[in-house]
Amino acid sequence: MQTEETWAEQFPELFAPGHWAWGELDVRFTVEEPADELISNVHVICRTAGGIVVCGNDLGWRFLPGGTREPGETIEQLVNRELLEEAGARLTGPMTWVGAHRADHRRPAPYRPHLPHPLSYWANVVADVVIEQEPTNPEDGEQVTQVLVLPPNEAAAWLEEQSDGVMGPVVRLALAMGLV
Numbered sequence: 306m307q308t309e310e311t312w313a314e315q316f317p318e319l320f321a322p323g324h325w326a327w328g329e330l331d332v333r334f335t336v337e338e339p340a341d342e343l344i345s346n347v348h349v350i351c352r353t354a355g356g357i358v359v360c361g362n363d364l365g366w367r368f369l370p371g372g373t374r375e376p377g378e379t380i381e382q383l384v385n386r387e388l389l390e391e392a393g394a395r396l397t398g399p400m401t402w403v404g405a406h407r408a409d410h411r412r413p414a415p416y417r418p419h420l421p422h423p424l425s426y427w428a429n430v431v432a433d434v435v436i437e438q439e440p441t442n443p444e445d446g447e448q449v450t451q452v453l454v455l456p457p458n459e460a461a462a463w464l465e466e467q468s469d470g471v472m473g474p475v476v477r478l479a480l481a482m483g484l485v
Contacts, residue, residue, distance in 0.1 A: 312336055315481060319474040329411040332427075334471075336404040345416075345425035347371050347383055348472065350403065350479050351394060351434040357460035357476060357485065358392050358434065361451035367467040369429070369475070370394065372446070376419040384432070391449050393440045398433035403479050405429060406471070429475045431484040457485045 313320035323332045348371030351358035361367050370391040374383045381400070388394040405426040415422035440449040455463055457480050465473030479485045 312478065312481075316474055316478055319471065319478060323471075325408075325469075328408070328416070330408040331411065332406040332408050334404055334406050334475075336402075338402050339405065339407070339426045341380065343421045343424060343426050344374065344380060344405070344428050345408075345420045346373050346427040347380060347387070348427070348429050348475075349384055349388065349400070349434070350429065350431045350476055350485060351388070351392065352431065352485060353394070353434050353436060353454055355454040356456045357454065358394060358436065359451075359453050359455060359460050359463055360391050360440075360449050361453075363448040363450050366447070367464050367470060367472075369464070369472045373417070374420065380428075384430070388434060389438075390441045390443055390446055392434070392436060392452050393438040394434040394436045396432055397435050400430040400432045401484055403429040403431055403475060403482065403484065429472075429479075431479050 320334050325332055348369040350369055358370060360370055370388050372387040385396060405428040408425045408427055410423045440452060442448050457476060461473040461476040464470055464476060
């Protein structure tokens with residue numbers, strides 16, 4: 306098994322310190338799994354027939370299905386809800402940890418009162434899914450306009466076309482780890 310340092314050497318841009326200006330977050334990717342209560346967001350590399358599920362929304366963003374934890378929600382409940390909302394998908398197997406962006410918040414208060422602050426983690430997992438319906442697109446969420454299933458390398462390339470996106474390199478890491 307490889308160490309985080311080796312993954313960091315193979316994926317220097319993914320593991321480099323960064324800043325997400327839109328959320329006023331200083332971030333750094335890690336493969337170490339944090340305490341559950343520090344996870345605020347989860348995105349899923351969804352394995353399904355034909356490849357990996359990727360999404361696009363009405364604002365032009367490209368992303369892996371996932372999102373922000375609601376009050377009292379477990380990680381599995383968060384993933385199940387977000388998969389349905391954004392991809393019309395359902396888990397068919399266990400989730401496997403890939404890594405997370407450790408986010409140090411510059412804002413004085415959390416994005417939502419129930420979320421961890423001033424430190425949180427934006428987790429990435431791999432899981433098998435089946436697409437069963439159109440995304441539910443709740444009114445208070447982003448409006449998904451595209452749900453695609455692409456071969457893993459094509460999915461990573463498609464995600465990397467997103468300006469400032471980090472999800473393409475996460476898919477490439479999961480490929481290197483043998484999870485996709």
